[in-house]
Amino acid sequence: MPELPEVETTRRGIAPHIQNHKVTGLRVRQRRLRWPVPVARLQTKLVGFTLERVERRAKYLLLRNENGTAILHLGMSGSLCVVPADQAPGKHDHVDILLDSGQALRLTDPRRFGALLWTAGPPEEHELLRSLGPEPLGEDFDGDYLWRRSRNRKVAVKSYIMDAKTVAGVGNIYANEALFMAGIHPARAAGRISRERYRKLADAIRQVLESSIAQGGTTLRDFVNSEGKPGYFAVQLQVYDRDGEPCPVCGTTLKGMRQGQRATVYCPHCQR
């Protein structure tokens, strides 16, 4: 589920329940996630210490304390919620981080593509984060940047903007949506797009992510309930998963294709 807006919504939802709370215990029911969960290190470095901040870099959540940082990724199917510590776990509730409030931060992840790691140093120097491109909602991301970096590149623009080294955290849904909004054909070579069109694209990426985060904000309360189900997304999508439906702008039938195993949908009339 989680694309960047969902991860940011999760961060905002859990932060008040975690920040300035002491971790009183850790339960790892399944340590085989994308990489093995470093249980012993987490026991030593996390338990008994107060979590100071919950930050986000790309789709990574960073839980920081005085010893270092827990790096958490939700993969394709992960979610986090805050539940009473004694609530019975479900089949895919792999990790509980117990808090002094009597609650637990619970990681659920059916497909186990997610990750929970530990780093002692500055998280931005961790190998998973080191070569990430700029944050799409940050200062140093704009159309000029996208244009400059794309010269002579033959990759399809959709793959280009989904590459975390180009810009961090633009996933399949929002890549489709942003390209539609900018009127750019997803298969166009990245190096053959003008600076002006890249400015439109960068604006579209920003806009689509921001409006989605804004809508996610309305469901924040859902991160803390007995069901433990985050209440994402009533977000309205213009093209994603609408293959065969009329284009919301011109009425032309939206076309589906596959790019690098990922579903792409676009309007053959509006996107060139």
Place this chain on the structure above:
DNA sequence: AGAGGTACCTGGCAGC
């Protein structure tokens, strides 16, 4: 170096 494909894992759904 860049481009493209593969792998990890489970659940849900369409089609038979």
Place this chain on the structure above:
DNA sequence: TGCTGCCAGGTACCTC
């Protein structure tokens, strides 16, 4: 109802 095959929002790693 139950089986099979395909698809899914991510991304590291492999090969060409």
